[in-house]
Amino acid sequence: MKNMRAFSASILATLLLIAASAIAQDQHPAAKPAAGAPTALINGYEPRWWKEAVVYQVYPRSFKDSNGDGIGDLNGITTKLDYLQQLGINVIWLSPHYDSPNADNGYDIRDYRKVMAEFGTMADFDRMLAAIKARHMRLIVDLVVNHSSDEHQWFQQSRKAKDNPYRDYYIWRPGKPNPAAPNGFDPPNNYPSFFGGSAWQFDPATKEFYLHLFAVKQPDLNWDNPKVRQDVYSLMRFWLDKGVDGFRMDVIPFISKQPGLPDLTSEQAKEPDTVFAAGPHLHDYLQEMNREALKPYDTMTVGEAAGINLAQTPLLVDDRRHELNMIFNFDAVRLDRNFGSWAPPKLSRLKGVFADHARALDKHSWDTVFLANHDNPRLVSTFGDDSPEFRVASSKLLQTMLLTLRGTVFLYQGDELGMTNFHFTSFDQMDDIAFKNAYKQYVGSGKVPEAEFFGMVNHIARDHARTPMQWDATPNAGFSPAGVKTWFVINPNYTQINAAAALADPDSIYHFTQKMIDLRHAHKALVYGDYQDLDPTNEQIYAYTRTLGEERFLIVLNFGRSPQTYTLPGGVKAGSLVLFNLSLPPAAESHAATLSLRPWEARVYRF
Ligand code: NOJ
Ligand code: CA
Numbered sequence: 001m002k003n004m005r006a007f008s009a010s011i012l013a014t015l016l017l018i019a020a021s022a023i024a025q026d027q028h029p030a031a032k033p034a035a036g037a038p039t040a041l042i043n044g045y046e047p048r049w050w051k052e053a054v055v056y057q058v059y060p061r062s063f064k065d066s067n068g069d070g071i072g073d074l075n076g077i078t079t080k081l082d083y084l085q086q087l088g089i090n091v092i093w094l095s096p097h098y099d100s101p102n103a104d105n106g107y108d109i110r111d112y113r114k115v116m117a118e119f120g121t122m123a124d125f126d127r128m129l130a131a132i133k134a135r136h137m138r139l140i141v142d143l144v145v146n147h148s149s150d151e152h153q154w155f156q157q158s159r160k161a162k163d164n165p166y167r168d169y170y171i172w173r174p175g176k177p178n179p180a181a182p183n184g185f186d187p188p189n190n191y192p193s194f195f196g197g198s199a200w201q202f203d204p205a206t207k208e209f210y211l212h213l214f215a216v217k218q219p220d221l222n223w224d225n226p227k228v229r230q231d232v233y234s235l236m237r238f239w240l241d242k243g244v245d246g247f248r249m250d251v252i253p254f255i256s257k258q259p260g261l262p263d264l265t266s267e268q269a270k271e272p273d274t275v276f277a278a279g280p281h282l283h284d285y286l287q288e289m290n291r292e293a294l295k296p297y298d299t300m301t302v303g304e305a306a307g308i309n310l311a312q313t314p315l316l317v318d319d320r321r322h323e324l325n326m327i328f329n330f331d332a333v334r335l336d337r338n339f340g341s342w343a344p345p346k347l348s349r350l351k352g353v354f355a356d357h358a359r360a361l362d363k364h365s366w367d368t369v370f371l372a373n374h375d376n377p378r379l380v381s382t383f384g385d386d387s388p389e390f391r392v393a394s395s396k397l398l399q400t401m402l403l404t405l406r407g408t409v410f411l412y413q414g415d416e417l418g419m420t421n422f423h424f425t426s427f428d429q430m431d432d433i434a435f436k437n438a439y440k441q442y443v444g445s446g447k448v449p450e451a452e453f454f455g456m457v458n459h460i461a462r463d464h465a466r467t468p469m470q471w472d473a474t475p476n477a478g479f480s481p482a483g484v485k486t487w488f489v490i491n492p493n494y495t496q497i498n499a500a501a502a503l504a505d506p507d508s509i510y511h512f513t514q515k516m517i518d519l520r521h522a523h524k525a526l527v528y529g530d531y532q533d534l535d536p537t538n539e540q541i542y543a544y545t546r547t548l549g550e551e552r553f554l555i556v557l558n559f560g561r562s563p564q565t566y567t568l569p570g571g572v573k574a575g576s577l578v579l580f581n582l583s584l585p586p587a588a589e590s591h592a593a594t595l596s597l598r599p600w601e602a603r604v605y606r607f
Contacts (some may be wrong), residue, residue: 147252
């Protein structure tokens with residue numbers, strides 16, 4: 001048991017913590033108010049296009065292959081923009097599209113101003129961006145500047161000599177002499193890498209170590225060097241000048257390092273991300289970034305907030321501080337998957353997270369709503385029920401929840417189809433570096449039996465989210481032409497679960513998501529309204545209200561397979577039914593206090 005816990009903790013640390021490792025712009029994007037013009041607050045919030053947006057994350061490698069090389073690409077995305085526009089989303093977040101040797105699928109950037117050759121050319125990017133704008137959508141790109149690739153020219157220079165002008169672009173330290181250690185030195189401190197082993201790599205050319213909180217091929221940039229910061233601001237301006245609308249910032253709290261880089265204490269070593277995120281200059285650097293790069297543009301920024309707790313969140317997102325618009329906290333997406341064996345998420349704990357968010361963020365701090373991305377297993381397999389019987393209903397219930405909570409909603413590609421986890425059984429099927437390192441560390445060394453390891457992997461691996469989009473029922477799922485070897489395994493359930501089938505079925509998850517997005521866009525109460533959980537401890541029913549003045553919504557979700565007869569607490573009556581998720585409408589229960597809810601039923605009422 002002890003071993004299992006330790007194993008789980010390490011695997012989680014490696015596979016998950018990593019990613020601790022964060023509109024309705026309607027059809028006509030809101031014009032920026034003239035400088036000095038007062039903006040009428042809505043429920044105390046300053047209205048902004050990015051608060052009203054529904055964002056859709058595209059993982060380009062897995063979205064659509066246009067040229068038959070088995071790898072998704074930019075022209076592929078361009079061919080699918082109508083599909084996204086029809087869904088109703090406002091903003092696309094594009095995971096890294098930059099030149100990269102792909103040690104971590106593009107999160108290791110070799111050239112920040114170049115498009116990855118496998119994804120196309122800059123002309124393809126420009127065409128894609130113009131086509132996005134032509135459809136009244138916006139684009140945010142990934143900004144990965146805690147680290148670069150070791151193949152970036154800055155690092156190539158930096159590693160050459162201690163007096164190279166680029167030496168201080170990265171974090172170099174001498175090791176601790178130890179004749180018994182490989183190369184004669186121990187690493188400068190005890191920092192672990194999120195991808196396993198030490199966060200320090202010895203470099204023979206200068207006999208010093210460089211810091212890499214992630215893979216060996218992802219050296220951390222030295223943000224204390226003002227030249228690094230200026231180079232980053234300049235590359236941000238490069239993409240903003242092209243017309244991108246903002247950035248999702250990768251592990252941004254890690255950019256300011258601890259002075260002197262002391263060892264982690266044993267207590268700190270349990271959650272190293274909280275120490276990495278607590279550098280003394282984080283807020284200075286983000287405010288400087290605002291002044292130097294973001295201010296002249298009308299942008300949206302969302303930081304992936306590894307190591308940041310809710311109490312610290314306003315320091316990053318309070319709009320009077322001019323740092324970030326929003327961050328991704330991981331408390332919901334990682335629910336019940338922290339430092340212990342995997343357990344199905346408990347509804348009361350999920351509600352607890354949303355309640356904590358509602359309490360911690362005031363009218364100056366905006367939130368994000370998401371339960372999936374490229375670093376987590378599939379939405380329906382984790383928070384719903386991916387069995388053939390309940391996959392559709394539970395996917396629709398989850399979309400109902402995401403699209404009626406407060407905060408900017410981030411949907412992940414394929415969840416609008418109810419794509420599921422892949423059943424992985426062998427090392428060769430997998431791609432993720434985090435998985436591969438963990439496999440070598442635990443299975444390769446004989447510490448953990450392979451079957452046990454895959455038992456865990458099949459619940460938590462990042463690779464579940466990275467299997468190619470399932471566009472149709474033809475071989476290769478319409479992702480690549482038939483006969484092509486795709487870069488990654490395709491889930492065999494594509495013959496049933498695919499976009500063509502969803503588009504042809506008016507009752508599909510896609511069409512339901514479309515309706516929910518329309519509803520959110522039509523009612524400011526669903527964006528800015530107050531949130532109240534009517535029954536926080538109920539483990540199967542999630543009932544909550546969203547209120548903006550006279551406009552009041554009641555959302556009732558039956559999170560499970562068993563039917564429930566549910567009496568709304570506090571004398572609340574249901575009101576009139578606006579939307580429901582099952583094929584047949586519920587019995588006439590409008591204005592009732594007691595509801596008969598079918599398995600995984602979701603209802604939205606006005607009351
Ligand atoms: C977070 C990204 O989401 C993840 O995919 C990546 O591996 C790490 N940051 C390192 O860049
Ligand atoms: Ca391709």
